[in-house]
Amino acid sequence: GGGAGGKVPPAVHSIEMDQPEQSYGTVDSTTFQVRGPNYLEDRVKIASAPAAFDLVEVSGFSTEGKCMFSSERSDSYYSRARAVGKKEFLFIMHFDLNPMHVVMVFELNGDAMEKDTNFANCFKRFLEGDDNYKNQRLKLITSVVDANWIVKKTIGKPVPALIGNKLQCHYRQLDDLLECTCDVNSSMAAKAILGVVKSACKGIVCDLVLLLEGRQEDELPERVIGCTRFIKHDLAKYTYLDTEAT
Template identity: 30%
Template structure:
């Protein structure tokens, strides 16, 4: 792996600045992106397992490389496998003989007909020691990755309704909440995060998207430390984007070889599949489905300082608007329309069960 060293590289600065969204100062990045200070995020400290004490995140393990705000005719996936991707292309041109820097990409696939993606890129400054937590993560299976990759989200600026929905310094293990597809190659790691795979996350993002030109959002990525030897936690990297304009998203040019995630089924196919799943659940209710309704607000419940089993507002709402038994047994993202209309609220053109969002 090529070392980036401490000096600045022309290609690195070019990649940072060539995206549709410009690189700006963290304190003034309207319609741009930046890398916020690591101390803005709180992570598990060295004695977290006994004291639950968190500490400022400190320096990042990775160097910020770029940010893409893109949209496509289909869901955008495996961007670093695409030789037309601007980051991949810049690295291939700079290092034609191999020994390329190791690049990380976090592709957040937003739900919706326009297939927007927000992609954050980072580069490793040096090779991680064999057996380290990062090394274990890269070489571990999808189950290990799903249980460890953590996201810290913070709404720095935005309307009250969005800040209320997201909360302050919201933390989640991404793979436990959303469908993730990992791609690990010799010179890069990519995770495609399908936000539309969760009805709750999809509703919150749809709500936030309506105010995206008024939002400043910080997103930090890290690998969760679960033992003393893995603490304190270290941030991989973080991105800040502010006041994004949907019209400024660049059109993504897909790879000529295609991607399995881009083969989306047609609307009639998805509709009939949903109907089939719904009737199957009516005849054969999923065990635990009713319990899932009452705990839908619980996320990452082993970290009590960050998550509690639903907010008080959610509990009161569920008490005041009890859902019929049939609705509880079939409430799934694939079959939400069996919920009575008086139990549904409209959130930015997305129907969500009352109390869930």
């Protein structure tokens, strides 16, 4: 990402990019189908524009105590970025798998809001909306790239799901930050899927894609916020971090 400020130093829980395992990679968002400009009339989906946010960090860690928002930690990407003078807006997706946490940090792409009015409409309304509104808009596409057939069958086809409909989501919002923490243990169905995924995760390569649902003409076409390719994570190997006093 552009903008002023120096390079953000990694933390002990920052995951290395482009390794054969325990890693992550970037994904081309234009390979995913989103609602097109006339979706309300013709139900036609089109390839997304390039992601509105850049993936800047993926981290994985475990905690003994509760960690509701990763961005509140002193070693979070948010804290480290601000310490070196980076001020870009961050969108943080945090999966609380208890005791494991998987965190994806996305940085707003300089001109995404200025050059794409309809995305800007959709995103601004999302920020202005309450938690219930946010739950009705935030979508996740899970696309399995490589896994055994049991996992493929469990996860199924890559269809967009409104994540807040299925799982409890909590939001932390500041002028320069939105973190969505998704409590994966809050639903029995998700817990069952998680059971399969946790044990098989070491052999899974999958893409997670975030976007907002466009429901009005001035919010279409949809555009991917950001996406991450997770590469063979052994969740048991995540570093244990001390719970910080809040």
